[in-house]
Amino acid sequence: MASDPGALDLLHLPVIGRFLRWRHARTVSQIPLLLIAIVMIVHGLFGPDLAPKNLATTLTWVHFRGALVLVLLCAGNFFCMACPFLLVRQAARKLWTPRLNWPRRLRNKWVSVALFALILFVYELFDLWSTPWWTAWLILGYFAAVLIIDGLFKHATFCKFICPIGQFNFIAATLSPLEVKVREPETCERCKTNDCIRGRRDALDDLVVIQRGCELALFQPYKAGNMDCTFCLECVNACPHDNIGILTRPPAEELTVDPRRSGVGLFSRRKDIAALAMVFTFGALLNAFGMVSPVYAFERWLSGILHVAHEAPVLGVIFTIFLIVEPAVLLGLAAWTSRAWGGLRKSLLALIVRYSYALIPIGFGMWLAHYGFHFFTGLYTVVPLTQNALASLGLPILGEPRWTLVGLPLRLVQPVELGFLLLGWAGSLTVAFRLAEEDSAERPMRVFLPWAAVCTLLLAAAVWLMLQPMDMRATFLE
């Protein structure tokens, strides 16, 4: 995908552009998040047991998640750029150099797809939103996992093949309006260094890297879209021609085309990324389903049928239904109908893989609506929590906690939620239609309509979920 000549380059803006071009910009961005992570861990382990009074649970499940999706929507993958886990990993790598390469058969997204689904499952099973202690251990576990994986394996193995948050960000960033990309492709054609991926080397010793290149194996001249890009900006600093920028682009455009992407390949051949897109989309609905009243009636009904009193098998059945059976049935039917009706020659699986990317916008709309709800309705809760934490340390410098500070009223937030859903639905329809046009120039509507029906069904389910009364319980059996 060529750069749009009219695209705005964030790196050319005053102040912010200068900051982002600075080679220590990432480290400086990571430090505040690392400090916040430390505060969350300490408060989670030693602070109040009650989740709404604890910074670990409130910052993680209200503010971090909400800010993450909003930044992805409005800008790009800047949370990966400011990832505090990587700051600790960088420090550790000064003491310890990894020697191993990640096994070839694991160089795909299957492990991270499973971990993504597992995190959603664990979140529901252990009600992580209600337990500061477990939330703190989750953050600590993340630090440990990064240190172990990237301590053993070279490059950015954890980011590319393991990190569930990173995979969430990569998928959502396909809809972001910003992309790290080449400014002038002709300059790359003349370039002999490949520094953007190899890194800049010492003139006297080629084995000494002065400036690292892309650790996620994205070669800028052939990089297309935001998949696997952590916005680390190493390529920006490594490019000897200052030919890489952070450029504006039409959101979701990268989902309507299928070029061979450096470090990724063809989307249409990546069943693992398609599976990630499906877990991302259907997981959004499932995660929201876990916070409304009907889920408890459904769980009780299932536990009666299964004759089990434990939550794990009941949740297992629910996850199997919503993350495997439902997508397989819906996408299988849509693929079969569009193939039969549109006269397509592709296999059912090839069609499912190709059109699964069209569901990403409606999935992201659901994540935005859900996380945006918590973010906006609980926006100010960080104030009394911080006041309370400081007061409990004997430092009431911010005054007594003002517990009445909560967030924006529901009457303002609900229209925004609906707007996110409609935006996602419109995005999914646009992507599906563009793909259908490419598949059948003569009869694109016949190919498009079954997928439009799937998108509309998902929208209807999402709107229904958003209109349900919120109901958060630690267990359905009590």
Place this chain on the structure above:
Amino acid sequence: MAHPGMGPVFADARQVGPGLYSGVLDFTMPGDWALVVHAALPNGGQLEKQVNVKGVEAR
């Protein structure tokens, strides 16, 4: 509400008998709630006691 970020509800309790206090609290949504009682003791001290109220149903 047990979920972080949700609005708390406040109410005062009045003494209705020796060691017995009564107040009305309107739970604004179904789910698990935690009732945090703050009391001023006769000796000038403060007391904070948490009572978990699980599975509040919608009316």
